[in-house]
Amino acid sequence: MGTFQIDFGDQEKARVVGIDLGTTNSLVAYLDPAGHPEIIPDAGGRKIVPSVVAVAPSGEVLVGHAARDMLITHPERAVYSVKRLMGRGVVDIEEELKLFPFRIAAGSESVIRLQLGERVMTPPQASAEILRQLKRNAEAFLGEEVRQAVITVPAYFNDAQRQSTKDAGRIAGLEVLRLVNEPTAASLAYGLDKRKQGIVVVYDLGGGTFDISILRIKEGIFEVLATNGDTHLGGDDIDNLLLRVAIEDIESEWNEDISENGEAVQLLRRAVIRAKEELSYVPQTTIQLEYRGKRYDRELRRDLFERLITAIVDRTLPPCRQCIRDAGLSVGEIDEVVLVGGSTRIPLVRGAVEALFRAKPHAELNPEEVVALGAAVQAGILSGHVGDTLLLDVTPLSLGIEIMGGVVSKIIPRNSTIPASATETFTTAVDGQRHVLIHVVQGERELVRDCRSLARFDLQDIDPLPAGMARIEVRFLIDANGILNVTARDLRTGREQSVDIKPSYGLTDEQVEAMIRESFEKAEEDFRERQVREARVEADAILAAVEKAKQNDAYFELPDEERQAIDRAVNELLLVYHSDNHILIREHLERVNQATLHLAENMMNAAVRGVLKGTKI
Amino acid sequence: MRAHDPASTTFTCWHCTAEVTGSLFCPGCKAIQAPVRDYYRFFGLERKLSLDTGDLQHRFYELSRQLHPDRFQRRSPQEQQCSLEASSVLNDGYRVLRNPIERAEYVLKQEGFDIGEQRGKDVPPELLEEVFELNMVLEEMRGGEESARPQLEQARTRFQDMRREIDDQLGELFRNYDESRDRAVLARIRGVLNRRRYIGNLLRDVEKELEPAASLPGRDG
Known part of the structure; x- marks a missing residue:
């Protein structure tokens, strides 16, 4: 028997893409x-994939432009801005639910479950659909x-939000080699060509999140000195504000409240x-809506627009100063x-x-593309x-543990x-105690209840x-992705101590595994469906x-039993045609083929004879 | 990963079992090693309280280039784990050593001095009267009396001056210790650090009243 050597060459050269999951x-x-x-x-030459996921009435999952159209026709079947829901519980998002068309399914306390038509999806699963689309585009x-990717996250994302993003990658079949903070990624795209030195500020106001990062660039090292931000501040807030104003305006004009009407x-x-987008280039524009024969036209001038959004823009300033x-x-x-981010x-x-x-x-660089470009550099x-x-990033939030009286003891300061x-070092409080529970939180406040619970x-x-x-x-x-790892050791015995992790928000490992399995099953289901469809197409062709052959002279020249055999085979194929079993369809397809073999031969001979007759040699 | 005795500088390479003496990579097979936990030794520095921060930064960048997990992405899980451990010690060490206060506290702790938080809460006797007055002004501010603001601003300037004086004093003591290696000097440093921490707490309280919004960091969603 011959031997073979595993070639790791491909592994080393394996392609790693950079993804901005916005x-x-x-x-x-x-x-x-x-x-x-x-x-x-x-395939259509478009660079941007809108972060919209929809489930069509047929059950098919749509992503991007197609899903965005579904948002109008079937708002209850589509989800957008799902990033705002990553790593969150239902109480965190009560405010936004008033404006988003999302339907929340039961059991959403620690992970939100979105009802999209018949399907229930968690935010990591919806994000995984977007990632899968990007993966397909890249392939x-x-x-x-x-198979491998670097994915960017807002610098101010906490542990649960980061973990959810990593989970989304796993569900999509991508090995996430690194989570990179968006402003830092942008600095890589900016700084690489120019061999910059000095102190650089990245101000990143995107669709849903705001980040500010300050870096020192020196000798090829991009060292983040500090970062701050708000994971709930962005262009979405401006859209929601304008939407609220326009809905009220329409109500006074049409005498009709459209806020409950998804479409x-x-x-x-x-x-x-x-x-909003036009006002970045022209001093005035009109908000127009035509709906069920009614028409709404409201002129909006840039100065009024600016007065409306000043409060939102001003919210970016305290994090900058800090x-x-x-x-x-x-x-x-x-x-x-x-500057980074469309806003x-x-x-x-x-x-x-x-x-x-x-x-x-x-x-100079397109603020919508610079983060993805930086991810590719990483x-x-x-x-x-x-x-x-080399990029040296920081953790945006202090890590602490709960001590007596609900007070936080900080163990890793922010910007480390x-x-x-x-x-x-921990010990027991009672004789014979077998467990010690450690509650880990993230945040800057003194009391546990004012910080974000991370895990127990x-x-x-x-x-x-x-x-x-x-x-x-x-x-x-805290690893290079900004995600916490905990290990414990018994100092008396030197033994590794087992630690059971109960994340406060987000999915457990078992849940992620189940979702990966589900996505495989879904893929299998999709594959089966395609097989059935292909078999039917072939059946259509042979039928x-x-x-057509039945019109041919050769058919009438066949013995009776052969003609009957053909009819039988055709009948059986028509019977199994509507089953979901592609193997059965193909089997009967083959029987029709066999039954018509002689007929086809005769037709071929007749045709050849005809051709020969017509040919002058 | 095998943990080694932090007190000893010699251990065996996990990869080729050669003897490694206090270095980050095995001299034989070049494999990355579990890190030494002592920050000074890790940075290859003499145990001094006065440090050249420019030199420290240069060492930090150089070691980052060698040890960062980015550099070990395509290596074995064992090497990735060593890189993660080594990078965390490097970063923790840089954070402590570049800050003179944390650096001094680190050395004090290593030399067996107790530097508990509690010590920052005892009022230094010479500040008793000042603290009493300050607390009254703070109460007025909290009660919404804006007239107390100028007094508070004065207090802030005074405390900032005090802290600067203390920092000068500390610089002097650091040089003294580096030359003499005298434990009595360390004891004095500990006393000065406690006083500094106390004044720092006062300053924080004053600043919180003067600009309540600014003392809050951004929202973590």
């Missing part, structure tokens, strides 16, 4: 052979399988978004300001940034294609470079000892051919 739009990028990051377009464009609201939503303070800098020390096209936003940082912000760093560049760690870690199977005798050393380690 609130409104998503993009995928790769490093081209020359080492430049490029956005990968879909079609590159002509090879894509009208989605049409109006599109209209206000278009008006970030400058945390970086230990003064405004004068900042060399450059970079930074708004002149009022640019003005606010310029006034705060006293510098004209850069926006993918290149991880796959060894980009050599001397990651990976970062802390080691604490149960140190199990502690040797029964008198109170205070056990000594368990627990190591909290049509037999019908």
